[in-house]
Amino acid sequence: MAVAETAAPTPAATTPASDAVPTVIADNVNIIYKVTAGSGGKGTAASAFRRILKRQDRPTIREVHAVKNCSFTAYKGDAIGLIGRNGSGKSTLLRAIAGLLPPASGAIYTGGQPSLLGVNAAMMNDLTGDRNVVLGCLAMGMSPEEIEERxxxxxxxxxxxxxxxxxxxxxxxxxxxxxxxxxxxxKTHDILLVDEALATGDAEFRVRSEQKIKDLRDQAGTVFLVSHSLDVVLDTCNRAIWLDKGVLRMDGGVKEVVDAYNKEATGKR
Amino acid sequence: MSTAAESAKTAEMAAVAERYGLSRSSARPEFRGYLRDLWGRRQFIYTYARARTYALYAGARLGSIWQLLTPLLNAAVYYLAFGVLLGTAKGIHNYPAFLICGMFVFTYTQRSMTEGSRAISTNLSLIRTLHFPRATLPLAYVVNELNQMFISMGILLVMVGVSDGLALRWFLIIPALLLQTMFNIGMTLIFARLGTFLTDISQLLPFITRTWLYASGIFFSIPDKLAALDAPGWVIHVLALNPISAYIDIARRALLEEHARHALPNAWPIAVGWAVISLVGGFIYFWRAEDRYGRG
Known part of the structure; x- marks a missing residue:
């Protein structure tokens, strides 16, 4: 584990003023996915029954250790960029903070209900857009009157x-x-988690949604932002966390972390 | 890092979290709060169920007329197979109504179970995106099936009304359906959890439900069958414990003339017992895994 790198060089950014209030604490978090890999075939009823009796997993189920021993504390007013290569566990970590994907071990503590804004948000594709608006808002716990208003x-x-x-x-x-x-x-949010939400829209929407994030950030205590656009991270965040293959590689001021990440990315080429 | 140091750190983190009023992000809510949450989302359950029905028939040209056609066609097929070809109708007054009543009641429970076993897995991406009590999904599935059951029962009432005339005892169908719905909610919740963690359940369920179908006295009268087999007297009391048999029997008592001869002993108390056991057990069983539904 790259513990030395994590802790040593960045005391200024991670240790806040004494009156800072933590809003998210991740303590030694491990997240393990179970995925069905390849074509396992359906099998017969008899073999399915045997598997259940022996409490075996399907032979083709693989475990993916997406986030490994990750610890950090976020404070009120923090805007934290999560950077790292594709598949390094950024989105997984966000989902865990949101409480949507329970960690296999360790714990995540949050103040209030974190909300995840992402493009992966699943709606019902057979239904019309307006029905999806109503369903999504109801699922978030809004009342029908509130929905009508918004x-x-x-x-x-x-x-x-x-x-x-x-x-x-x-x-x-x-x-x-x-x-x-x-x-x-x-909805208004205490802790806002933004997952690559700005990448797919056109330029006009990007401007509008970045403004929306800034507004939300002013209301919210803490913002997490996953983005592959380092410019966006540099623009909107004061702190960055670099994940590499599920391991927290570096946590510190946004400039230092992005520089270190850039150095490695260009160094490898 | 030694394990002792690690656990000391974990305790310290937990203490800091508590001091600032933070809570575990994926902790299971306590049971009463969970039920209150569910009640708060009743509008979501209802809207989701309606949206699902809509999506189900959106592709078909006849649209939601299929809700009416499906039970009618089913009834015709069963009548042809069991009433006409196999000749199990012997000695039963108004056999079509007898058979179709049993079939509709059975289908309601069967579909709740099989649909429920997929309730979580087909909505995994929704579960991983938004926060809501997960039990809303299986509950919405029961609402769907209940809606279908109302239509089926309407058809049956018309049938019985035409052949036997109206009767006051028809009102007993209301408590009968209520009890069965309680039972189905519990079963749906149980199979929703089972289907999530034992994915093979959905492969096995058709065999389980088919066995149940033949054992529940849908095509034949259980007392007649036992009399023909010369079975000892306690056998019928054991068979009467089958929840499906009980729900079918109370529905038949409500709808059919001259059913008393085929009635099972203690059907009403047994129906009440299973409804309570299933409903309470189902909620507790489903809730105990609430924090794990997103994983895997």
Whole structure:
């Protein structure tokens, strides 16, 4: 583990002023996914029954250790960028903070209910956009009256326009990303987790959603941002965490971490 | 790092978290709070169920007319197979109503179970995106099936009304359906959890439900069958404990004339017992894994 690198060079950024209030504490978090790899075949009823009796997993189930021994503390007012290569566990870690993906060991403590804004937000593709707006808001715990009140604002922000009464399966990926982002950001949040939400939209939507994130960040205590665009991270964050193959490689001021990450990325080439 | 140092650090972290009022992000809520949460999301359950029905028939040209057609066609097929070809109708008054009543009641429970076993796995991405009590999903599936059951029962009432005329005892179908719905909610929750962690359950379920189908006295009258076999008297009391038999029997008592001869002993108390056991057990069983549904 690259413990030395993590702890030593960045005391200034991670140790806050004495009155700082922690909002997210991750303590030695391990996250393990179970995935069904390859084509396992359905098997017969008899073999399925035997497997259940012996409490064996399917032979083709593989475990993926997505986040390994990760610890950090986030404070009120922090905007933390999560950087790292594809598949390094950034989105997984966000989901764990949101409480959507329970860690296999270790613990994550949060103040209030964290909210995840992401393009992976799944809606019902057979249904029209407006039904998805209502369903998504109900699932987030909003009341029907509240939804009625916010509905025009959500649709307006998504910029979907007249396509709102078409099924979501007919939307382009950019359009559905806009709608999902609009739904998820309809609520106010204590802890805001943003997962690559800005990547798929067009330039106009990107500007609008970055502004929305800034607004939300002013209301929210803490923001986490996953992005492959280091410029966005440098622009919006004061702190960065670098994940490499599930291991927390570096945690510190945004400039230092991004520089170190850049150095390694270019050094490898 | 030694384990002692590690556990000391863990305790320290937990203490800091508590001092600032932070809570574990994926902890299981306590049971009462969970039920309150569920009640708060009743609008979501209802809307989700309606959306699912809509999506189910959106592709078909006849649309939701299929909700009416499916039970009608089913009834016709069963009548042809068991009433006409196999001739199990002997000695039963108004056999079509007898058979179709049993079949509809059975299908309600069977579909709740099989659909419930997929409730979590087909919505995994939704579960990994939004926060809501997971039990809303299996509950929405029961709402779907209940809705279908209302339509099926409507068809049956028309059938019985035409052949036997109206009767006051029909009102007993309301408590009968209520009890069966309680039972189904519990079973759906149980199979939703089972289906999530033992994915093979969905392969096995068709065999389980088919066995159950033949054992529950849907095509034949259990007392008649036992009399023909010359079985000892206690056998019928054991067979009557089968929850499906009980729900079918109370529905038949409500709808059919001259059912008393085929009725099972203690059907009402048994139906009440299973409803309570299943409902309470199902909620507790499902809730105990609430923090693990996103994983895997």
């Amino acid at each position: 509905y025009p604002e959500i649709v307006e922000f998504s910029g979907i326009g007249e396509f709102i009464d078409l099924p979501m399966s007919t939307y382009s990926s950019g359009m559905s990303a806009r709608l999902k982002f609009a739904i998820a950001s309809a």
